Amino acid sequence: MLVVDKLSISLGSFSIKNVSFQIPNGKYGVLMGRSGSGKTTILESICGLRKIDSGSLFIDGNDVTKLRPADRHIGFVPQDGVLFSTMKIFDQITFGCILRGYTKNDAKIRALQLSKDLGIEHLLDRNPYGLSGGEIQRVALARALASKPRLVCMDEPLSSLDEDSRESVCKLIKHLHSKEKLTVLHITHSHVEAELMGDIKFKLSDGKVIPIT
Amino acid sequence: MKKNKVPSDIPFYSFIWCFGIMYFALILALLYADASYTSFSEIKNALNDESIRASVWLTFQTCWITAVLSIVFAVPTAYILTRYNFPFKRLFDSILDIPIVLPPLVIGLSLLILFNQIQIFDKTIESWFAVIFSSINKVLPENWPLKFPNGITYKVPAIIIAQFTVSCAFAVRTMRNTFESxxxxxxxxxxxxxxxxxxxxxxxxxxxxxxxxxTAGILSWARALGEFGPILVFAGATRGKTEVLSTTVFLEISIGNLEGAVAVSFLMISAAVLVLVIVRFLGSTNSQW
Incomplete structure (x- = not known):
């Protein structure tokens, strides 16, 4: 379960104050908001990539507010995928597993299973150079999920995709969400995407998060 | 409605091509001038000269040490500049460019003053290094091939420090662009x-x-190869001791051996062209990513 409690962040003249929301275990939460409203800032703060002014963050009852990103065990899918440009796809997916203490064999089994689920088995020996937007997002998703994180944070994972890729990636994310019982925080500016994907929906407006029923 | 005729593009193309080609021709003319003034036998004679051979060897050694040192210092410095914000960052960044803009002789003079006039715990930096080097020499085995000199100024380490001071600034610029990308x-x-x-x-x-x-390493190497002013002031130009290729050219000119100076210059030009070709090749390989 993700609990965000009175989170305040300031970035120069821009600030977010006392933001609170919760996503229960196994639920798919979507945070909506206009471009520039601070969605990515909140997501990066939850991942530990941005300093917060005040507030608390709990994952599965543990206070992670002061933990380093590595110690929070969150799977992060940034906008545009952001793959490691010098690593082969297989190494990108197993990288997190190895870091989390998997044996090489277990990491390989996990990578093969995820790549089968996501339809990227044919890419495993390739470098990321030349992959399509949809392929990049699927690899980024596999990389984030490989070490079975406690929470998956996705920053507009569908925004850069064409219609066909968006539909297939949407289905894959939903399929993996139910198969792996993931707790997800997905941020987007699209109402349609939120309606399609979210079990729980929130809207970020004027620095405040409002639940949408 | 009156239709205005769009002026021709010929003056624009003439302007850019004219100046571009003129500068390119100047560089080619310089290379041609050197090549026409020397011959293969002159270069062979130069390479047969024992002091020039020693100079080539010392240049090769010092340039490689400088290139490695430049990378070791430039990588963390450039990383700090690209990834972190801190007070007076712009000032810090500007100070790092000082070796690029300072006249070479001033750098040499500054190094001379720093090592021989500035005192730390009642001793100059030069004296401290003499103490450190002699302590290391005492620890090293009797038959150890490499012994440290008893100081820095007018000795081989001065050549490396003089080359490093300038070369590292270029390496920092290159690494900064790399990390930003x-x-x-x-x-x-x-x-x-x-x-x-x-x-x-x-x-x-x-x-x-x-x-x-x-790329940063190769540029540092090339920059170190061409360094002259700081070396002349801080390391001197003693034949067979602190003589590198740039000082060889100076020494040959000073004794009136213009043919020898041009032959050595031609060696330096060949090395510089080779380095530039390698850098361009690496640049094109890199741009694929």
Whole structure:
């Protein structure tokens, strides 16, 4: 379960104050908001990539507010995928597993299973150079999920995709969400995407998060 | 409605091509002038001269040490400049450019004063190094091939320090451009996957920066090869002791041996052209990514 409690962040003249929301275990939460409203800032703060002014963050009852990103065990899918440009796809997916203490064999089994689920088995020996937007997002998703994180944070994972890729990636994310019982925080500016994907929906407006029923 | 005729593009193309070709021709003319003034036998004679051979060898050694040192210092410095914000960052950045803009002789003079006039605990830096070097020499075995000199100024370490002071500034610029071209979000992803800062740096950033590191190293090497002013002031130009190729050219001219000076210059030009070709090749390989 993700609990965000009175989170305040300031970035120069821009600030977010006392933001609170919760996503229960196994639920798919979507945070909506206009471009520039601070969605990515909140997501990066939850991942530990941005300093917060005040507030608390709990994952599965543990206070992670002061933990380093590595110690929070969150799977992060940034906008545009952001793959490691010098690593082969297989190494990108197993990288997190190895870091989390998997044996090489277990990491390989996990990578093969995820790549089968996501339809990227044919890419495993390739470098990321030349992959399509949809392929990049699927690899980024596999990389984030490989070490079975406690929470998956996705920053507009569908925004850069064409219609066909968006539909297939949407289905894959939903399929993996139910198969792996993931707790997800997905941020987007699209109402349609939120309606399609979210079990729980929130809207970020004027620095405040409002639940949408 | 009156239709205005769009002026011709010929004056624009003439202007840009004219100036571009003129500068290119100047460089080619310089190379031609050197090539026409020397011959293969002159170069062979120069290479047969024992002091010039020693100079080539010392140049080769010092340039490589300088290139390695420049990378060791430039990589962390450039990384700090591209990834972190801190007070007076712009001032820090500008200070790092000082060796590029200062006249070479001033750098040599500054090094001379720093090592021989500035005192730390009642001793000059030169004296401290003499003490440190002699202590290291005492520890080294009797038949150890490499012994440290008893100081810095007017000795081989002065050549390396003089070359390094200027070359490192160029390496920092190159590495800064390299790190700026690497998306910092890749490090963010690595951090969330379980890396600490160090591991993210070595496994995600450095493999992507390898062409930049090689380019920075080669440029530092080339810059060190051409360094003259600071070496002359800080290391001197003693035949067979602190003589590198740039000082050889100076010494040959000073004794009236213009043919010898041009032959050595031609060797330096060949090395510089080779380095530039390698840098361009690495640059084109890198741009694929």
């Amino acid at each position: 690497i998306d910092s979000r890749q490090e963010d992803v690595a951090l969330t996957m379980g890396c600490n800062r160090s591991r993210a740096f070595w496994t995600v950033v450095i493999p992507q920066a390898k062409f930049g590191i090689m």
